[in-house]
Amino acid sequence: ISLGETAVFGEMDTSGKNSDLMEILIINLGDAREPVDNQILRLMNVLLSAQTDVREKQRVMREEFHIAMTAELEVEVEALCNLSQGIYNEGFETGVEKGMEKGIEGAVEILREEGYEDSQIIERIRKRFGLTQEDAERYVVARV
Template identity: 30%
Template sequence: MNAIEMLRIIFKEKAPALVKKRQLEEEYGIRLTEDETKELSKMCNLSEGVYNSGFDDGVNVGTRNKAKEDLQNLIESTGWSLEKAMQALRIPLEERDHYEKALKKQH
């Protein structure tokens, strides 16, 4: 019985818990009780949640980096103030402090 391979089955992406349960039964002869099946489902949801959280964090960082770059380019090409550039790019009021601090760090 290869524990690494079983963990791979349990934590692989996007496969529903019932598919994983069937694989464990067919490949390793492991019969899960109802409680163990519920635990397997929780583990599947956990790994999916961790993936989604990491993906969302990456998208947010990418979006903020792009906005920061757009602000910098707009300021340099037009001579506008940071405030005017943020208005033009429709940066929400609650996020403007973040960009102000980030752009000050660059200079």
């Protein structure tokens, strides 16, 4: 069995590296507000957009694709909106956590350069960042 790269719509990397290992379908979604020649991509852009609210998604389905919006379908579209919002929120929270970690690590480094003792650093970052004693110690001990 051998797999080949085939672009159905748009452009793709045609280097051919390892294309015979598995079959993967990659769909690069665009901006839901931009026009698209391929109607399936248009529908997917709208339905999977985190920036498009549920009412707009339902409007596009009704007006552009002539899909009857039953009560069941409305619930499913709303669930899809909640899913994309949940994914966005999870990514945002991960970014905030990583940013806090970098900030705390930077504070520890600066306090070390200023000549503070580990016990003083632990106390300062614990108070400043609302850390438990154990978490504060992990930041300081990890940087030794």
